[in-house]
Amino acid sequence: MSATLDTRRRKTVEWLSITAAALWILLFLMSLFAPAQSDVSPRTGDPVLPNFSTVRSDTGAISFTMADERYTLERRQGEWVMAETGGYPVREDRLATLAEGLETMTWGERRTAEPARFSRIGLGDPREDGNGILIEVFASNGSKSAEVITGRRNETLYARDPGENVSFRVEGDLPPLYTREAWLDLDIVDIDASSISAVRLTDSRGQTLYLSRVPGGDARSFRPAPPYHNDTLRSRLAASTPALAMSHLSPIDVKPQSELTTRPVARHITETHDGLEIDLRAWREPDGFWVTLRAVEAGEGARRAQTINDRAEGWAFKLTEYDWREFTPLVSSIVRRADPAAETPGESNFQP
Numbered sequence: 001m002s003a004t005l006d007t008r009r010r011k012t013v014e015w016l017s018i019t020a021a022a023l024w025i026l027l028f029l030m031s032l033f034a035p036a037q038s039d040v041s042p043r044t045g046d047p048v049l050p051n052f053s054t055v056r057s058d059t060g061a062i063s064f065t066m067a068d069e070r071y072t073l074e075r076r077q078g079e080w081v082m083a084e085t086g087g088y089p090v091r092e093d094r095l096a097t098l099a100e101g102l103e104t105m106t107w108g109e110r111r112t113a114e115p116a117r118f119s120r121i122g123l124g125d126p127r128e129d130g131n132g133i134l135i136e137v138f139a140s141n142g143s144k145s146a147e148v149i150t151g152r153r154n155e156t157l158y159a160r161d162p163g164e165n166v167s168f169r170v171e172g173d174l175p176p177l178y179t180r181e182a183w184l185d186l187d188i189v190d191i192d193a194s195s196i197s198a199v200r201l202t203d204s205r206g207q208t209l210y211l212s213r214v215p216g217g218d219a220r221s222f223r224p225a226p227p228y229h230n231d232t233l234r235s236r237l238a239a240s241t242p243a244l245a246m247s248h249l250s251p252i253d254v255k256p257q258s259e260l261t262t263r264p265v266a267r268h269i270t271e272t273h274d275g276l277e278i279d280l281r282a283w284r285e286p287d288g289f290w291v292t293l294r295a296v297e298a299g300e301g302a303r304r305a306q307t308i309n310d311r312a313e314g315w316a317f318k319l320t321e322y323d324w325r326e327f328t329p330l331v332s333s334i335v336r337r338a339d340p341a342a343e344t345p346g347e348s349n350f351q352p
Contacts (some may be wrong), residue, residue: 043107043168044106044107044108044109044110044168045106045107046106046107047103047104047105047106047107048102048105048106048107048148048159048170048172049102049103049105049137049146049148051145051146052102052103052137052145052146053103055137055139055145055146056099056102056103058139058140058145059075059137059138059139059140059145060074060075060138060139060140060141060142061073061074061075061083061137061138061142062098062135062136062137062138063134063135063136063138064133064134064135064177064180065126065127065133065134065136066126066132066133066134066178067124067126067129067130067131069180071083071084071180071183072084073090073095073183074087075140080092080095082180082183082184084180085184085253085254085255085256086255086256086259087256088184088254088255088315089185090183090184090185091183091184091185094175094182094183095183097174097175098174098175101172101173101174101175102135102137102146102174104172105157105159105170105171105172105173105174106170106171106172107159107168107170107171108168108169108170108171109168109169110166110167110168111158111166111167111168111169112166112167113165113166113167114165115165118130118132118151118160118167119131120153121151121152121153121156121158121167122150122151122152122153122158123149123150123151123158123159123160123167124151125149125162126149131151132149132150132151133149133150133151133177133178134147134148134149134162135147135148135149135150135177147161147162148160148161148162149161149162150170150174150177156169157169157170157172157173157174158170181252181253184253184254185311186250186251186252186253186254186317188249188251188293188308188311188312188317189246189249189278189293189308191246191247191270191272191276191278192247193219193244193247193248195272195273195274196243196244196246196247196270196271196272196273197212197213197215197271197272197273198210198211198212198213198222198225198243198270198271199211199212199222199242199243199245199246199268199269199270199271200267200268200269200271201242201266201267201268201269201329201331201334202266202267202268203266203328203329203330203331204265204266204328204330205330205331205332207330207331207332207337208228208331209224209228209231209331209334209335210224210225210226210227210228211223211224211225211239211242211243211334212225212271213243215273219240219244220236220237220239220240221236222236222239222240222243223239224239224335228335230338230339231335231336231337231338232335232336232338233334233335234333234334234335234336238329238333238334238335239334239335241326241329242268242326242327242329242334245268245270245323245326245327246268246270246278246280248323249319249323250319250320250323251291251317251318251319252318252319252320253288253317253318254315254316254317254318255290255315255316255318256314256315256316257292257314257315257316258314259316260283260285260290260292260316261285261286262283262284262285262286263283264281264282264283264292265282265283265284265328266281266282266327266328267279267280267281267282268280268281268282268327268328275297275298276295276296276297276304276305277295277296277297277305278293278294278295278308279293279294279295279296280292280293280327282324282327282328283316288318288319288321289318289319289320289321289324290316290317290318290319290324291316291317291319291324291327292312292315292316292317293308293312293317294308294309294312294313295308295309295312
């Protein structure tokens with residue numbers, strides 16, 4: 001009888017011990033995942049920019065300051081442009097995403113109030129070489145209507161008031177802001193490689209070459225055409241690379257053509273089977289490699305050429321050096337000239 005009672009007591013004690021341990025574990029897990037009291041703030045759920053909805057229609061500029069760069073979006077005559085490019089239009093889809101984000105962002109849980117830790121969540125003050133982004137909103141009369149420092153860690157957005165040493169997680173989202181080039185719509189030419197029939201080249205030495213292919217020819221079927229038909233290709237790749245360069249034109253920046261300080265060093269004219277010509281001139285500037293464009297199209301429609309000119313006229317577009325060199329090869333790197341000393345009939349009067 002006594003042994004049975006002892007066994008029951010032992011089992012009861014074991015059960016109570018297990019239950020107590022489980023409760024402690026549960027409390028520990030709850031403390032990990034439940035927001036701490038310090039995370040709660042009276043502003044949680046409030047708009048990050050409380051007056052943006054009111055001033056949005058009167059916004060004249062939005063500037064973005066980083067430790068190593070600053071750029072500004074401005075409204076000029078009803079159109080949003082980037083000031084640092086001399087007024088090139090910015091992408092409307094990204095602008096709409098930005099405006100929606102600034103209007104709907106709300107404060108979330110409170111985070112660190114120690115300035116030394118701001119850089120861990122991307123909120124270091126960029127005016128002091130920190131890793132955050134200072135966003136400043138200005139009214140049409142130039143007065144500042146809102147400002148905030150934002151940053152990211154992984155997929156989470158954080159923000160703080162520039163005048164405060166307390167940070168918050170933010171509900172909502174913004175488009176990527178770290179590169180100004182992402183705001184620029186630089187898809188100037190939409191042309192398929194298969195539509196290109198010929199290319200005329202004038203290199204930096206004043207030598208010219210005309211390459212062509214028949215409809216349906218593959219990428220490596222370009223050959224020297226009259227008056228250069230006696231030239232010998234060094235390789236098919238040497239011809240196809242510049243011939244198809246316009247089909248993957250990829251500018252990385254833009255500025256007014258009036259700001260070019262040098263003379264063009266080469267010319268590249270792309271022709272298509274259906275009558276479109278795109279005349280590209282290449283410039284080697286102190287600040288990089290640039291091109292200018294102008295399109296011509298036969299026929300009454302000429303809509304493709306007009307579309308290109310509407311976007312390209314008056315502007316110079318920056319390329320990487322690698323892409324720029326596809327438009328500017330030496331003729332001697334493509335062909336062996338049949339008679340280098342001979343005057344070539346029909347030579348372009350373009351002077352690089």
